[in-house]
Amino acid sequence: MVKKPVTGMKDILPREMEIRDYAIGLIKETYKKFGFTSVETPCVEHIENLSSKQGGENEKLIFKILKRGEKLRLEDAQSAADLVDGGLRYDLTVPLCRFYSNNSNELPSPFKALQMGNVWRADRPQKGRYRQFMQCDIDILGEPTNLAEIELILATSTLLGKLDFTNFTIRINDRRILRAMVDYAGFVPVAAPAAEDTEAESKAADTVDYDGIFITLDKMDKIGLDGVREELISAGNSEEVVDKYLDLFQKVTPDIAGIKFLKDTLGEFLSDEVADGLAFIIENVEASKEAEFKMAFDPTLVRGMSYYTGPIFEISMDEYGGSVGGGGRYDEMIGRFTGQATPACGFSIGFERIVMLLLERDYKVPGSAEKTAFMIEKNMPADKMAKILAIAKEKRAAGECINIVMMKKNKKFQKDQLTAEGYTEIVEYFADRDI
């Protein structure tokens, strides 16, 4: 028998579980106040749905589940694909779209979904990243207006505030602004360089490579403006276009004035609605936020997934380098399941990172009950035992935590252990004394 958990997954001990349980309770309580309702999908999903190109790189990381019984024909199998019909979900968004298409008749519109559940990705194991981790998503399905973005950001930031996070920033951008800036600069399709190991000639592209430009732009905080310039030019774009493009980033400010600047500058390339919508979101969140945090317009924010269609956002925290959550609008994804376009917008918090940050700062779960241990001498007569249990019953009913343990020979060690577990009071009961 193997004692360690499977590669890349972990056992979770009581200390961490206390924080997780508390955070899960608080998340549900907070989001429900914003009108979200819990739903759940199976952890196992159809392999077809997981391989539908919605998941980007995550589709390479699927834990696949073997077909069962007669369906498994090892002798006829040409490849792994012939052996599997399911997989563990790698996110909660693809299953939510399936869920919505399967159950929309029974759901209100708009539908405000709260999902908390494990997802699995066979990533290379590394410190602090595991192959099973909890995701926590809120999504509003069927709401085309920016009310969705406002409510998602208010709910998420209120939650972080309740977990005592204050110095965070929610950066926001819009996929349509990203595209408009590229269009305004005048990027044209460029030939992709021929792959070295083929005879094929370099193929002329027939559309502008937006995603390629965004991937470079996304590195701004790492390689700086000069690095981005160099990379765009070596990709075959003209210096003139690239400089016109990057000039925008030097002039824009990370606020509503910045959005207004782009609205004025980009002209016909950007519809007024998009710029006004983004400003509307920031204004309303700033005016009615409960937590202490900043909203910032960030025209370099890209977000990896190509399914986003409108506003996108991400949470940055000073005490943690990376993102602790993000989301955006994905108006076209549900239509791929249902054939009927359904506006959708979601916000996911990095549950594991938040738990990690709370553990690091030695977070004390508020409102924990007083913990008392009853130590009972061996061979306690039944009548006295009943008395002790009656006392425990009363205290538990009154909300106290009472742990009853048998007294050990090394009482000192036992008491130290109980104290380390958080028992602030220890009561000893002896068989030959009155109770």
Add this chain to the structure above:
Amino acid sequence: MVKKPVTGMKDILPREMEIRDYAIGLIKETYKKFGFTSVETPCVEHIENLSSKQGGENEKLIFKILKRGEKLRLEDAQSAADLVDGGLRYDLTVPLCRFYSNNSNELPSPFKALQMGNVWRADRPQKGRYRQFMQCDIDILGEPTNLAEIELILATSTLLGKLDFTNFTIRINDRRILRAMVDYAGFVPVAAPAAEDTEAESKAADTVDYDGIFITLDKMDKIGLDGVREELISAGNSEEVVDKYLDLFQKVTPDIAGIKFLKDTLGEFLSDEVADGLAFIIENVEASKEAEFKMAFDPTLVRGMSYYTGPIFEISMDEYGGSVGGGGRYDEMIGRFTGQATPACGFSIGFERIVMLLLERDYKVPGSAEKTAFMIEKNMPADKMAKILAIAKEKRAAGECINIVMMKKNKKFQKDQLTAEGYTEIVEYFADRDI
């Protein structure tokens, strides 16, 4: 894309999730008052551990996970076993034993574990039984005395009481009483009948077939005393022995007097400790129980798993035919992982059955917040929108649930839908009126 969930698993809608979330919260709160602490193991477990014969029939129902990358050698695979290195856990007990053996250095002794998590079994799909379901187990590891059984039964029954279940019975027996009754009756090894499709002669057994006798005894409530008699005799046991055995069941009463009767009658076949221990458990639970329920001694209670070594128990509920939970002592299982015997005792409640019963009786989750919907006319100016959001912020901070939705053309339908969702108050906001 496939809209339905995978075979045998289900999407969970808000109505059921509300009850599940409430039950999960109550379970954690209640069990923590008894000194239990949450732990979690990965849903994926080593295939070796899942195939270690601890799981009985469940081992045939494992969802197996394909090896990844270079480890997967389809061309060399002789059987499915060569393709898999993990599986979805079919219960929480096997993973708990691995967990304890992996982490015992960091855990107190005794260790009181609370686990809530999904398990998977590829059972034939049938009404009300799913291939993914939640289990909820409490276990006390490292406590040899009957204090463990008492605390487990008190905690579980207190929880059921808080969920408004009252007319239930916890039936209790002891594996050692089961064996002592067989020994007392004088059962001897009998030859197993030769399998029809082999040439092999019938093999003479060299030990009494306890498990076979228990499987028959377990049918008492279905086939009655006569049916059990017939089956035991056709299995090759003598009439005299079978009648001596069954005579015990006719004389024994379902209470402490019944235990005392067996203690007196079975004599040397049953150690006094076992009978006294069982009586001690019943007495103490009866004296200090918080919920309204009955304890009953049931000498026909068998419990399927062969790993039980001492007291076993099961919850019966009048409004539900089958069992809604059970457990017992399994003192030898952890030793198989660690090489060091560790007493262990657990109680598992049938979470899915309990949720089903609550749904059927249209259970109202207590203490739900008042739910108010704000309906907002389209094109609300930013300054008025901010005012509305400020009102929502205040009410949410005060504990209310406020759902903000855009007003639709068919306002009547929209209001009916919100009412059906539980919104008792609906406030309309218009763009051209003062807020």
